[in-house]
Amino acid sequence: MGLRGLLRGFLLLTVVVLVLMLSVAAMPVRVFAVATADEARAAVDGAQAQIITCYGAVVEAEGAGGNVTELAGVLNEAGVLLSRARVALENGEYDLAVEFSSSCTGMLVGFTDRAVTLRDSAARERSLDFLVNVDGSIVGAVAVVVAGWILWVHLKRKYGQAGSAV
Numbered sequence: 001m002g003l004r005g006l007l008r009g010f011l012l013l014t015v016v017v018l019v020l021m022l023s024v025a026a027m028p029v030r031v032f033a034v035a036t037a038d039e040a041r042a043a044v045d046g047a048q049a050q051i052i053t054c055y056g057a058v059v060e061a062e063g064a065g066g067n068v069t070e071l072a073g074v075l076n077e078a079g080v081l082l083s084r085a086r087v088a089l090e091n092g093e094y095d096l097a098v099e100f101s102s103s104c105t106g107m108l109v110g111f112t113d114r115a116v117t118l119r120d121s122a123a124r125e126r127s128l129d130f131l132v133n134v135d136g137s138i139v140g141a142v143a144v145v146v147a148g149w150i151l152w153v154h155l156k157r158k159y160g161q162a163g164s165a166v
Contacts, residue, residue: 040094043101044085050108051078057115066122071115078104 035043054075062068085100 035094040097047101047104061119064122066118
């Protein structure tokens with residue numbers, strides 16, 4: 001076997017060990033944190049407060065005439081997660097309660113901004129519709145009056161002259 005064979009074996013062993021070390025280092029390591037009851041309760045209460053805030057934003061957007069179907073769907077999914085967090089909290093599964101609460105709050109990131117944007121755009125559309133309806137009505141009324149006056153003047157000239165000849 002000679003020196004060359006030993007070197008090749010050592011090199012192969014080194015590569016295998018390096019690959020194994022890199023693959024172990026690249027594996028995700030899950031840290032098992034144990035949440036306390038107070039932490040879990042605070043997380044659930046925080047998620048509930050965020051849902052209430054988001055619900056208020058949806059109500060405002062709907063009041064302005066916005067289509068809140070998508071937002072209501074997201075809010076319903078967040079409500080399901082909050083319910084699961086509450087059940088986990090009641091069952092003493094604090095880590096699970098924190099996980100569900102975190103998922104709930106993560107789902108609602110930027111939610112109120114979307115609802116405010118929807119509310120503002122719906123209010124703008126409603127204002128524009130009002131202006132179009134009012135302006136359109138005024139322009140239509142003026143057009144009818146002007147067209148009637150022009151028709152009256154034309155008919156008066158035409159039949160006014162013919163009436164005097166008879």
